[in-house]
Amino acid sequence: xxFMKAMVRRDMIHLPSLLLLLATMGGGIGxxxxxxxxxxxxxxxxxxxxxxxxxxxxTIQQTDLELLEGPHHFSFWAPQRKxxxxxxxxxxxxxxxxQVRLPYSTEYLVYQRDLRSYEKRMRVMxxxxxxxxxxxxxxxxxxxANMKKAHDRLETDADAYDNATFPxxxxxxxxxxxxxxxxxxxxxxxxxxxxxxxxVAFAGVTTWLYLRSAKLPKPEFHDAEKVRFDGLSWMPGPxxxxxxxxxxxxxxx
Amino acid sequence: xxxxxxxxxxxxxxxLGCHKNDVDVAGLxxxxxxxxxxxxSTLFTVDSIQTETYGQGxxxxxxVVVHVHPEQFPAPTAYELRFIELTDPDTSxxxxxxxxxxxxxxxxxxxxxxxxxYCYRFELxxxxxxxxxxxxxxxxxx
Numbered sequence: 001x002x003f004m005k006a007m008v009r010r011d012m013i014h015l016p017s018l019l020l021l022l023a024t025m026g027g028g029i030g031x032x033x034x035x036x037x038x039x040x041x042x043x044x045x046x047x048x049x050x051x052x053x054x055x056x057x058x059t060i061q062q063t064d065l066e067l068l069e070g071p072h073h074f075s076f077w078a079p080q081r082k083x084x085x086x087x088x089x090x091x092x093x094x095x096x097x098x099q100v101r102l103p104y105s106t107e108y109l110v111y112q113r114d115l116r117s118y119e120k121r122m123r124v125m126x127x128x129x130x131x132x133x134x135x136x137x138x139x140x141x142x143x144x145a146n147m148k149k150a151h152d153r154l155e156t157d158a159d160a161y162d163n164a165t166f167p168x169x170x171x172x173x174x175x176x177x178x179x180x181x182x183x184x185x186x187x188x189x190x191x192x193x194x195x196x197x198x199x200v201a202f203a204g205v206t207t208w209l210y211l212r213s214a215k216l217p218k219p220e221f222h223d224a225e226k227v228r229f230d231g232l233s234w235m236p237g238p239x240x241x242x243x244x245x246x247x248x249x250x251x252x253x
Numbered sequence: 254x255x256x257x258x259x260x261x262x263x264x265x266x267x268x269l270g271c272h273k274n275d276v277d278v279a280g281l282x283x284x285x286x287x288x289x290x291x292x293x294s295t296l297f298t299v300d301s302i303q304t305e306t307y308g309q310g311x312x313x314x315x316x317v318v319v320h321v322h323p324e325q326f327p328a329p330t331a332y333e334l335r336f337i338e339l340t341d342p343d344t345s346x347x348x349x350x351x352x353x354x355x356x357x358x359x360x361x362x363x364x365x366x367x368x369x370x371y372c373y374r375f376e377l378x379x380x381x382x383x384x385x386x387x388x389x390x391x392x393x394x395x
Contacts, residue, residue, distance in 0.1 A: 151272040158276050161284055165330040167382040170287050178278050185274055 036092030040065040045101040050078040053229070076100050077229040080108040080221070105225045114219035125213035129206035136199040143192040150185035157181055284327050286384050294385035296377055297321040297334065300357075304365060304393045313367055315393060317360040319375055332384075335376040336360040339388070340369075347378075365393040 042063045044050040051061045053075040069092035076084045081102035088098060157178045164170045282289045285296055300318040307314055319334060326332075336358075338344040348358045365371060372390035376383045 147272060151274075154274065154276045158281070161281055161287075163328050164284055165286060165326065165328050166380045167286050167288065167384055168380070170284055174278055174281055174287075174289075178276060178281070182274060182276060182278070185272075189272065189274075 037066050037068050038090040038092055039095040040067060040088065040090065041095070041097045043097060043099040044076060044078070046078050046081070050076060050081075050102065051229075052076040075229060076102055077225060078102050079223060079226065081105055081225065083225050083229050105223070107224050108221060111219055111221040118216065118219050121216065122213055125209045125216075126206075129202065129209050133199065133202040133206045136195065136202045140192065140195040140199045143188070143195045147185070147188040147192045150181065150188040153181050154178070154185055285325055286327060286379065294377075294387070295322060296325055296385050297375065297387070299375065299387060299389050302373075302389065302391045304367070304395055306395070307363075312363070313365045313393060313395070315362040315365050315371060315391070317362075317373060317375075317389075319358045319360060321356045321358070321377065323356055330379055333378040334358050334360075335374075335378055335383075337374040337376070338362055339372040339374055367393050367395065369393055 042052075042065070044052075044063070051059055053059055053073075054065075054067075055073050056075070067090045069090045071087050071089045073085070073087050076086070082105045084100060084102055086100070088096070090096070157173060161170065161173050161178070164173065281287070282291055284290060285294065298320050300320050302315055302317045304313055304315050306312065317336070319336075321332065321334060323329065323332070334348045336346045336348065344362075346360065348360070360373070360375075362371060362373075370390055370392045372388060375387045375389070377385050
């Protein structure tokens with residue numbers, strides 16, 4: 001039996017061989033060689049990642065089986081899904097189709113809820129402040145452009161003064177144009193300084209929130225149903241992993 | 254500390270980007286056409302005032318040589334030189350650089366009496382406005 005189990009696990013089962021082995025063992029042990037077999041087609045949701053244990057012994061992933069008649073126990077499982085136990089009675093010479101939809105496990109639903117909460121907090125602590133800081137940076141850039149424009153206008157005025165050949169133009173420049181442009185420059189510079197200070201404050205807050213959010217533990221999904229399904233298995237983890245195991249005792253036997 | 258780098262970079266960029274007002278209206282006096290231009294104007298110079306006789310020695314005149322320096326103008330422009338005889342205020346003459354063809358002007362006072370002091374004012378006029386003035390007096394002597 002150990003040999004058979006090893007063969008099943010290693011080669012992902014060759015069903016005719018399994019059936020033959022079962023039949024041989026059944027005939028050799030019980031002397032019921034008159035037993036016939038029936039075919040079973042499984043339609044499992046999810047279709048590609050499921051596996052199941054047949055009669056508590058063989059881990060199989062195939063959808064078409066040929067089994068000896070009589071009751072057979074199935075434990076279906078897929079990642080993130082609950083283990084579903086059921087017993088199927090095979091009638092000799094009959095083909096059956098079994099449809100099983102594996103429900104999501106409670107741990108996975110809790111994990112999904114925690115993950116959504118974690119991502120929401122991350123959005124609030126990272127994306128939102130970063131967006132606000134980015135907006136403030138753009139606003140500061142606009143204010144900088146205004147200030148630079150006002151500064152350039154003053155430089156143009158200074159050049160105009162240096163090259164002025166009309167005394168009246170010099171008078172207008174010094175008494176009206178340049179003072180007005182200086183006033184505009186001072187306002188633009190004040191607006192730039194205020195927006196720059198706000199941007200720096202936002203950047204500081206963003207950095208602080210970013211650092212703080214980095215300490216928030218990200219939810220991890222531990223598939224307890226897998227442990228239950230696999231039995232003893234190695235679960236790798238951030239601290240090196242651990243051996244985990246599930247114990248099933250069938251009191252009916 | 255590494256996480257604070259973006260903040261520090263933003264601060265540095267903002268500090269470097271902050272312009273200061275380089276234009277001081279009170280300090281704008283470098284244009285020689287500006288009334289606030291400091292020092293004595295050198296836009297033109299009175300080179301000489303000479304007294305000489307004419308009309309077979311019957312009359313005396315004073316010839317004033319004035320040299321304008323357009324190279325000191327902020328930009329090439331048309332100008333006029335106004336010559337005013339202050340002793341007889343009704344007498345004034347305009348000399349245009351376009352008519353003179355050069356920057357040296359000979360201004361004449363054709364009725365001078367020897368031993369008498371004559372005062373003259375010279376005005377450099379640009380676009381109808383007086384840019385700078387000078388006054389000079391001299392006694393008519395041969």
